[in-house]
Amino acid sequence: MKIFLDTANLDSIRKYNDMGLLDGITTNPSLMSKEGGNPKNVMEEITKIIEGDVSLEVVSTEYSGMMDEGKRLREYGDNVVVKVPMTPDGLKACKSFSSDGIPVNVTLIFSANQALLAAKSGARYVSPFIGRLDDVGQDGMNLIKDIKQIFDNYPQFKTQILVASIRHPVHVVDAAKIGADVVTLPPAVLDKMMKHPLTKIGLENFLADWEKFKATNPDVKI
């Protein structure tokens, strides 16, 4: 399963990329506006830091505006995936970009039917938002199971399931058990995945024992 970071924060992107954890990045207009500064510089820098797919989202709602913006976004790098909303105009733009060999991420997916239609339009990724479904009392992970079953039934669909709106590490484990292609994680969730209280206690104990040993063997080095 690929791991993308769901952020436009350059420090976070560099930090986790240096650990070799990142296969790509997803952004959206909310994440981009949170960072301040000139979004053009931020987007360009992300595409330089990350080798894998970088989803950059259009803000137009009309087909022609989406096409213009998508083409401009692609100028930031060959690894840019144009992110369009799950609307009729978004699907039309998805079809046009995909036919030209430009990869598309269809975002704001909340039903299996929407995922099916985005796949038909040629999307490289569909982004089902599981956390936001959980928020309204539906089990978001059931949507991932449904989409996975449908895509497995029709291997001619090459569309990848990019699990979005992830809120905690259990979402990640569940998505991996289902066999989702990608999870996109807020930095805080990725950070939590690394940690375990027994790892912390175990390391503290190892170092305390070593200090005791060093007290009687001061010249020993590793």
Ligand code: E4P
């Ligand atoms: C990813 O592509 C989405 O933009 C993101 O995961 C949405 O997450 P949120 O529901 O926490 O805003």
